[in-house]
Amino acid sequence: MYSTDNPERALVATYAPVERRRALLALLALDDVLAEVPRTTNEPALGQMRLIWWRDALTALDSAAPPAQPVLRAVANDVLRHDVTGAKLGEIPDGWAVLIETEDLDEAAMREYARLRGAVLFDSAGMALGGGDIPLAQAGEGWALADLARNLSVSDAAARAAGLARPLLTQALSRKWPVRLRALGAMAHIARMDLDTGWDRPVALGAPRRVARLGWHRLTGR
Numbered sequence: 001m002y003s004t005d006n007p008e009r010a011l012v013a014t015y016a017p018v019e020r021r022r023a024l025l026a027l028l029a030l031d032d033v034l035a036e037v038p039r040t041t042n043e044p045a046l047g048q049m050r051l052i053w054w055r056d057a058l059t060a061l062d063s064a065a066p067p068a069q070p071v072l073r074a075v076a077n078d079v080l081r082h083d084v085t086g087a088k089l090g091e092i093p094d095g096w097a098v099l100i101e102t103e104d105l106d107e108a109a110m111r112e113y114a115r116l117r118g119a120v121l122f123d124s125a126g127m128a129l130g131g132g133d134i135p136l137a138q139a140g141e142g143w144a145l146a147d148l149a150r151n152l153s154v155s156d157a158a159a160r161a162a163g164l165a166r167p168l169l170t171q172a173l174s175r176k177w178p179v180r181l182r183a184l185g186a187m188a189h190i191a192r193m194d195l196d197t198g199w200d201r202p203v204a205l206g207a208p209r210r211v212a213r214l215g216w217h218r219l220t221g222r
Contacts, residue, residue, distance in 0.1 A: 006162055007206040008214065015183035015218050016129055022126035023082055024183055026074035027089075033071050034092060038099045038109040044146055044207025051093040058093070061086030091120045095144070104130040105157050110145060110164055122184055130180040135172050139188040142168030146191035155200065162195050171196070176221040185221065186214050 009028070016024045034054060041047035057072055062085055066076040082085060095116025103111040115137075120138025126132065145165035152158040169192045177185035193210055197203050204210070216222065 008210065009187075010176070011211070011214060012183050012186040012190070015186055017180050020129050020180075022074070022078040024125055026071070026078045027121060027125050027128065028091065029071050030075055030089070031117070034096045034117075037093075037096060041100065043059060048097060050144050051097045051100070053092040055090040058086045058090040061089075078126070079128050084127050088120060089124060091116050095120070099148075105152075107160065107164065110148065110161055111141070113148065114141035114144040114164070118142070119201045123186055126181055129183065132178040132181045134175055134177055134181055134185075136181075136184065138168045139172035139184060142166070143174060143188055143191040146195050150194060150203075160202065165191065173222075177217070178221065182218055182221060186217050189213060189217055 013021060014026075034051070037047050037050050037054075041050065051055060057069070058075070059121070061072065061076050061080060061218070065077065066072040075086070076088065079089070095113050095118070098113040098116070100107055118140035119137035122136040122143065123198070126134070126136040142165045145161045148160035148170065149158045149165060152161060153157055172188055173192065190210075193213065194203050
């Protein structure tokens with residue numbers, strides 16, 4: 001269900017506590033499947049309908065059994081038992097919808113997308129992993145904006161997203177992360193390394209220097 005084709009994301013998953021790892025994998029799988037909507041939809045109205053379906057399906061998990069959909073079943077079985085609600089997760093599709101509904105992706109729209117996608121995902125993952133005194137919303141927003149920067153075709157917009165991401169990631173990574181949240185900290189480090197590479201240049205996934213940096217975070221929380 002969760003793609004491990006990206007060696008760094010596969011590595012990061014091993015940083016999560018074993019007994020809660022499936023929750024993190026389910027949330028990442030949810031984000032992956034939602035990411036496919038704007039990538040594969042040419043008609044905005046159709047994309048909006050697909051995201052509304054996901055929002056409603058996630059919200060319904062609070063009161064009904066999941067349908068025969070692998071990601072929803074994983075969320076229901078592995079995430080909601082950690083006091084995360086389907087209604088909260090239902091905000092993540094609304095974040096992706098910003099990219100479909102907004103013709104001019106200005107700073108306000110980018111921040112709204114980052115809040116609904118990144119902050120909600122990281123806050124929910126943090127709760128599922130056991131919580132901690134870390135600015136997860138900032139880390140999540142920076143992570144989402146860095147990902148956006150690397151996937152926008154318009155250079156001005158990509159540079160704007162990267163500029164918004166950097167201070168958020170810097171502030172979030174200025175703290176020592178507790179062991180149970182270091183998978184999320186590693187995701188934030190990956191986002192910052194991607195930005196350091198340059199939003200318009202290919203990333204050398206699994207390069208020794210990148211893996212070493214992630215390993216240092218796992219050991220020290222820095």
